Amino acid sequence: MKNRLKVLRAERDWTQADLANALGVSRQTVNAIEKGKFDPSLPLAFKCARLFELAIEEIFEDENE
Amino acid sequence: MKNRLKVLRAERDWTQADLANALGVSRQTVNAIEKGKFDPSLPLAFKCARLFELAIEEIFEDENE
DNA sequence: CTTAAATGTAAAGCAAACGTGACTTTTAGA
DNA sequence: TCTAAAAGTCACGTTTGCTTTACATTTAAG
Numbered sequence: 001m002k003n004r005l006k007v008l009r010a011e012r013d014w015t016q017a018d019l020a021n022a023l024g025v026s027r028q029t030v031n032a033i034e035k036g037k038f039d040p041s042l043p044l045a046f047k048c049a050r051l052f053e054l055a056i057e058e059i060f061e062d063e064n065e
Numbered sequence: 066m067k068n069r070l071k072v073l074r075a076e077r078d079w080t081q082a083d084l085a086n087a088l089g090v091s092r093q094t095v096n097a098i099e100k101g102k103f104d105p106s107l108p109l110a111f112k113c114a115r116l117f118e119l120a121i122e123e124i125f126e127d128e129n130e
Numbered sequence: 131c132t133t134a135a136a137t138g139t140a141a142a143g144c145a146a147a148c149g150t151g152a153c154t155t156t157t158a159g160a
Numbered sequence: 161t162c163t164a165a166a167a168g169t170c171a172c173g174t175t176t177g178c179t180t181t182a183c184a185t186t187t188a189a190g
Contacts, residue, residue, distance in 0.1 A: 001108065015135085025178070027136095039107045046129070050129075056107075056120075060107065064111070090148070091149055094147080096167065103146065103148090
């Protein structure tokens with residue numbers, strides 16, 4: 001599962017801690033998701049979508065076809 | 066997390082087992098998600114979206130604002 | 131170069147997402 | 161009504177999302 005969180009963060013000049021705080025998760029969780037260590041839960045994906053005002057599919061990309 | 070899986074299934078005359086098989090999960094998992102016992106993972110939500118050719122937001126609805 | 135902020139990483143633990151197996155209840159057709 | 165398929169549920173086990181704490185590394189500004 002790839003994602004554009006790092007870019008979306010950069011566009012807003014946000015740190016991982018800033019994003020984590022806005023999402024209500026830990027900084028390590030944001031870091032792990034950005035690094036592809038694991039996928040976010042669906043509720044967390046929805047939070048990202050609302051925060052960035054984008055569709056989930058515009059932020060996360062499933063590796064499968 | 067509400068979802069329209071039961072309706073989407075009914076439109077296609079699919080059983081829970083049919084859907085489970087198409088998604089690559091167990092029948093109990095489909096049942097539990099339909100009954101709101103827990104949320105699907107993001108990868109599973111993507112599989113649903115691809116299967117029904119809909120956006121994730123058109124299938125699942127976050128309870129939060 | 132120094133220093134602090136930002137990022138990366140790791141271990142231990144908990145909760146939630148799934149699996150399997152078995153069983154009960156509901157639905158629907160003959 | 162009888163029966164079989166579908167749906168619902170429970171117990172138990174495994175995996176993964178996420179937390180906390182702690183520390184190492186990178187980045188950037190002075």
